[in-house]
Amino acid sequence: MSIIKKIVTFKPSFNLRVIVGLISVVGFLAACAITGFSDLTKALGEQDAKYTARAIEAGAKVYFDQCARCHGADGKGIEGQGPALSSVTFLGKKEGKIEVQKSQRLLDIQWVGNLDGYIRAVTASGIPLKSSNQWEVTHPAFGQAYGGNLRDDQINDVSTFILNWSQAPATAGIIDSPKPGAAFTPKATAVPLTPEQEAGKTAFLKNGCNACHAIKGVAQGNIGPNLSTFGTTAATRFTEADYKTSQGKAATADEYIHESIINPQAFVVAKCPQGACPSGVMPPTFGKTIAEGDLKNLVSYLASLK
Ligand code: HEC
Numbered sequence: 001m002s003i004i005k006k007i008v009t010f011k012p013s014f015n016l017r018v019i020v021g022l023i024s025v026v027g028f029l030a031a032c033a034i035t036g037f038s039d040l041t042k043a044l045g046e047q048d049a050k051y052t053a054r055a056i057e058a059g060a061k062v063y064f065d066q067c068a069r070c071h072g073a074d075g076k077g078i079e080g081q082g083p084a085l086s087s088v089t090f091l092g093k094k095e096g097k098i099e100v101q102k103s104q105r106l107l108d109i110q111w112v113g114n115l116d117g118y119i120r121a122v123t124a125s126g127i128p129l130k131s132s133n134q135w136e137v138t139h140p141a142f143g144q145a146y147g148g149n150l151r152d153d154q155i156n157d158v159s160t161f162i163l164n165w166s167q168a169p170a171t172a173g174i175i176d177s178p179k180p181g182a183a184f185t186p187k188a189t190a191v192p193l194t195p196e197q198e199a200g201k202t203a204f205l206k207n208g209c210n211a212c213h214a215i216k217g218v219a220q221g222n223i224g225p226n227l228s229t230f231g232t233t234a235a236t237r238f239t240e241a242d243y244k245t246s247q248g249k250a251a252t253a254d255e256y257i258h259e260s261i262i263n264p265q266a267f268v269v270a271k272c273p274q275g276a277c278p279s280g281v282m283p284p285t286f287g288k289t290i291a292e293g294d295l296k297n298l299v300s301y302l303a304s305l306k
């Protein structure tokens with residue numbers, strides 16, 4: 001009998017037919033299940049991503065309303081006000097969902113939970129004491145359960161927003177929390193002005209010096225040199241070679257300051273905010289228009305700017 005004939009006349013037994021039938025049904029169901037499941041996981045993944053995106057968006061609003069004033073709009077921290085929340089030290093680093101670097105901050109403070117928990121805990125309940133005298137403020141308690149104004153979902157959202165920075169934490173100009181126990185030297189508090197210097201400051205504004213000169217926190221002029229640290233400049237200016245070859249006659253810092261007000265042409269400063277200092281722009285008449293007493297006050301005030 002040829003093979004072909006064998007195949008054509010083949011009559012499978014009842015059992016065999018049942019087995020083949022069962023296998024096809026199970027196979028068909030399995031194929032359906034696999035495609036179904038992968039669709040389902042894909043759909044769930046998409047839902048998850050959408051949910052996270054919505055949380056980040058809602059969290060951003062909370063952050064800019066309530067946190068940015070102390071932690072900075074870019075999360076880099078603000079001197080005296082609050083530490084960076086967008087930094088590798090604080091967040092570690094993630095690539096996609098994989099953590100490629102741990103948060104050094106959590107290791108330093110020996111926090112046993114995860115970062116999300118730490119962020120939510122600090123945000124909700126605040127920090128009882130300033131953990132370092134670096135900060136001028138203590139942390140507000142934002143959670144409604146702790147007397148604040150944020151609901152739990154808002155706290156979760158702001159944490160999601162902050163954690164999202166771990167994909168690309170800020171790298172420059174960061175003010176991280178100091179290491180626990182690190183020594184910290186507070187900035188020297190500004191020495192208050194003497195009554196004479198205070199009167200000099202008033203004379204500075206009254207005579208329109210602020211139209212051309214900047215002094216940090218006092219004036220924003222940008223024609224003449226910035227005088228924010230002029231006391232330091234004046235202390236050595238009269239000893240410099242280019243001064244000695246000018247028409248200037250000052251032999252002390254005070255004489256130099258006095259001279260630059262009443263006789264600005266004697267020595268023309270090299271650098272101004274907009275390039276080389278123009279000669280003849282600063283009025284040469286202050287020696288006549290400002291009373292001797294006020295001139296003395298002005299000198300004393302300008303000498304105090306260090
Ligand atoms: C009034 C200023 C201020 C505001 C507003 C503020 N913070 Fe803070 N935050 C601080 C200070 C100060 C610290 C450090 C406190 C300390 O270490 O004692 C801090 C610390 C933190 C820390 C811990 C950082 C670390 O390095 O351990 C987190 C997280 C945090 N803040 C989250 C938030 C969130 C979220 C908001 C907004 C809902 C917020 N903060 C609003 C001042 C503020």
Ligand code: HEC
Nearest residue numbers: 207208209212223224225260264267268269277278281282
């Ligand atoms: C119209 C613009 C203008 C006004 C107003 C003006 N200055 Fe000036 N000032 C300049 C310019 C430009 C220079 C730099 C050129 C020079 O040295 O003469 C200068 C230089 C100076 C310097 C020397 C700075 C240095 O680094 O050595 C002092 C001090 C100074 N001004 C103080 C004053 C005071 C005080 C007043 C007000 C009574 C005043 N200026 C008003 C434009 C002005």
